[in-house]
Amino acid sequence: MAGIYIHIPFCKQSCSYCDFHFSTSLKHKKDLIQALVKEIKAKKSHFKKEINTIYFGGGTPSLLGKNELKTIVDVLYKNYSIADKTEFTIECNPDDLSIDKLKILKEVGVNRLSIGVQSFDNDELKFFNRAHNAAEAESSIKRSQDAGFSNITIDLIYGSPILTEDVWLMNLQKVKDFDVPHLSAYSLTVEPKTALAHQIKAGETPVLSDDKMIAQFKTLIQKTAAFGMIQYEISNFGKEGFYSQHNSNYWKGEEYLGIGPSAHSYIGNKRFWNVSNNIKYINALKNNEAYYNEETIDEKTAYNEYVLTRLRTIWGIEKNYIKHNFNSKINQHFQREIQPYLNSSYIHQQNDKVVLTDNGILIADKITSDLFYV
Numbered sequence: 001m002a003g004i005y006i007h008i009p010f011c012k013q014s015c016s017y018c019d020f021h022f023s024t025s026l027k028h029k030k031d032l033i034q035a036l037v038k039e040i041k042a043k044k045s046h047f048k049k050e051i052n053t054i055y056f057g058g059g060t061p062s063l064l065g066k067n068e069l070k071t072i073v074d075v076l077y078k079n080y081s082i083a084d085k086t087e088f089t090i091e092c093n094p095d096d097l098s099i100d101k102l103k104i105l106k107e108v109g110v111n112r113l114s115i116g117v118q119s120f121d122n123d124e125l126k127f128f129n130r131a132h133n134a135a136e137a138e139s140s141i142k143r144s145q146d147a148g149f150s151n152i153t154i155d156l157i158y159g160s161p162i163l164t165e166d167v168w169l170m171n172l173q174k175v176k177d178f179d180v181p182h183l184s185a186y187s188l189t190v191e192p193k194t195a196l197a198h199q200i201k202a203g204e205t206p207v208l209s210d211d212k213m214i215a216q217f218k219t220l221i222q223k224t225a226a227f228g229m230i231q232y233e234i235s236n237f238g239k240e241g242f243y244s245q246h247n248s249n250y251w252k253g254e255e256y257l258g259i260g261p262s263a264h265s266y267i268g269n270k271r272f273w274n275v276s277n278n279i280k281y282i283n284a285l286k287n288n289e290a291y292y293n294e295e296t297i298d299e300k301t302a303y304n305e306y307v308l309t310r311l312r313t314i315w316g317i318e319k320n321y322i323k324h325n326f327n328s329k330i331n332q333h334f335q336r337e338i339q340p341y342l343n344s345s346y347i348h349q350q351n352d353k354v355v356l357t358d359n360g361i362l363i364a365d366k367i368t369s370d371l372f373y374v
């Protein structure tokens with residue numbers, strides 16, 4: 001299994017909490033697409049595996065027009081071995097999902113939509129400075145389903161200072177009402193240099209409440225379970241057969257190729273990351289100059305990454321994997337640190353696997369940091 005990620009670094013406007021790499025100026029869109037095409041071709045010799053997942057993320061890939069999407073998809077299919085039943089996801093903002101856009105997405109082979117709803121409440125959407133309103137969030141899901149997309153995921157955010165329990169319950173109820181088979185729900189975090197961080201610093205917005213966040217997280221777990229969704233990763237909930245294959249591959253340590261400014265790749269025992277600047281990326285590709293850095297992942301980092309990603313999932317940590325892939329010092333460290341948790345309410349063991357319980361999920365960061373080898 002291997003995946004390709006394409007980063008489209010443009011957005012209509014800046015959401016107050018966002019620190020992803022994007023630009024609200026579309027001035028360099030054409031040049032950037034040419035650069036993406038060049039990188040896709042150039043990386044062909046680095047990545048010869050069969051591709052099972054394609055993921056367009058951003059930024060806002062649903063801003064791309066038909067010809068732009070077709071150009072990128074054509075060059076992908078021409079240069080890589082793409083499996084027949086490849087999961088092809090595109091992140092979309094609700095306000096972009098017109099009937100015409102949905103037709104285009106079908107035509108280029110998209111079979112999974114990731115819709116950035118974030119909330120179905122207008123006050124919250126305004127607070128986040130999102131480009132859509134609640135009515136557009138709802139109608140975009142309906143239109144997508146009418147257009148024949150059954151594999152849909154939506155994003156929701158909890159923990160904002162203005163999110164009440166009633167609105168959170170209403171947001172979750174929409175998942176059920178629209179019969180959306182997958183949900184990614186993230187707690188709001190205050191990233192440095194974002195508008196939200198400035199608002200909090202200036203006293204215009206209250207600081208976030210940990211207690212409220214935990215209460216909303218518990219509601220999330222209860223409600224999604226009642227809807228028949230499985231929490232297969234701490235922030236991801238899906239019905240059987242609708243887990244994100246692309247993200248599951250990340251968490252299972254499969255290789256992936258990232259294309260575009262700020263995109264990361266994981267190939268062999270190396271990690272690569274592209275420059276996080278549109279102009280630098282475009283110019284470097286144009287002039288055949290360096291546009292990425294790389295590092296070799298040492299044993300300690302590989303162990304820490306394994307613990308970090310696997311503990312967040314229902315696949316858990318495999319004790320035998322650790323035994324056979326890491327040196328004796330790391331093994332002893334793991335045995336010592338996991339021991340106090342093994343007979344606690346935080347972890348349960350399934351044969352060879354160590355998996356977080358519902359209680360354990362609430363202290364996942366603490367358990368992970370105890371298991372880290374530093």
Ligand code: SF4
Binds near residue numbers: 010014015022058093
């Ligand atoms: S649309 Fe997505 S990537 Fe763009 S600013 Fe908002 S959260 Fe960030």
